[in-house]
Amino acid sequence: MNNFTEKIFLLVVSLLLAFAGASCNSQPPQKYDPNKPLPVIGPSKRVDGKVLTHQIEPFSFVDQDSNIVTEKSFEGKLFVADFFFSTCPDICPKMSQQMVRVHDEFLKDERVAILSHSLDPAYDTPKVLKEYATALGVETQKWHMVTGYERSEINKFGQSNYLVTAMEDSNAPKGILHGGNFVLVDKNRNIRGMYDGTIAEEVDMLIHDIKRLLNEEY
């Protein structure tokens, strides 16, 4: 081999090595310790000497088909909850893009549901939410988009139950400041994971953990 072909040969080998190195790293990162059950997130309470884990309180909302949705609608299911509004220009489009992935992944699995709370209930009537859901091509039974409360009520509910940011802020679009978390809730209404719904890799981990929870608890 002369000098030039040797250099080319080494360049090709180094490129191949670099690609091999990149593809070896295929184990996806995990949010929570894979050797322990998913954590139960949130402050536990001590009542009459017993420790009670943090649990989502009972609720009653109205979804995009104008049906009443309560905690009973999710009996025996695990669900992913988030907070959004249909005209939110900043993070919600990314959240919807990612939640569609969860919807599609578990479309045929009745043990999994999605609950999206509107933070702009005055504008997001069931009709508006229906148009939004239809445009996204999602099924009501899988993905409930809910309204039917005051803005202050849902802010408080989101903060105390789902531990998410949801508040009035005159500097935010429409005066609504909120976080982009996807909250994984098990069939006992315990929070088992929190994921940034605007980041695809975080939602990869969510989808992974939903499958884990299904394996562990069903």
Next chain:
Amino acid sequence: MFAWPILLAGLIFLIYQFGAKGDNSAGAKIYKSHCANCHGDSGEGLRSLYPPLAGADYLKDHEADLACIIRNGVDVDLIINGKTYNQPMPGNQLLSDQEIAILIDHIRNSWGNDYGNVPFSKVKNALDLCAPTSKSGK
């Protein structure tokens, strides 16, 4: 014995390849901060909710409408590649005439779009004539 420097050169070449894919033009920056959230990093849109810009026939012949839609938003149905989109789009009142012109050129000439540049005078003229709350776009 000179294998290591060449190996290193190969790696640097590779890193450069991955790092160099970002578009740092002014149009790309405006697009990223004002449009990409909904219309996607590559103009792909999101199902029937947010229309695609990549390959969108609408961009070809609606220069004036585009300028007004970007500035004032739109709340009427738009037909793009034969499909109706009915979600309202918010306006971008903070973008200057120049920024809107740069943005229009960017979206008309990215992701496979090849619709050519629009003269600034044409964009400026269109913006001067926009209805205050744009109902244009049909």
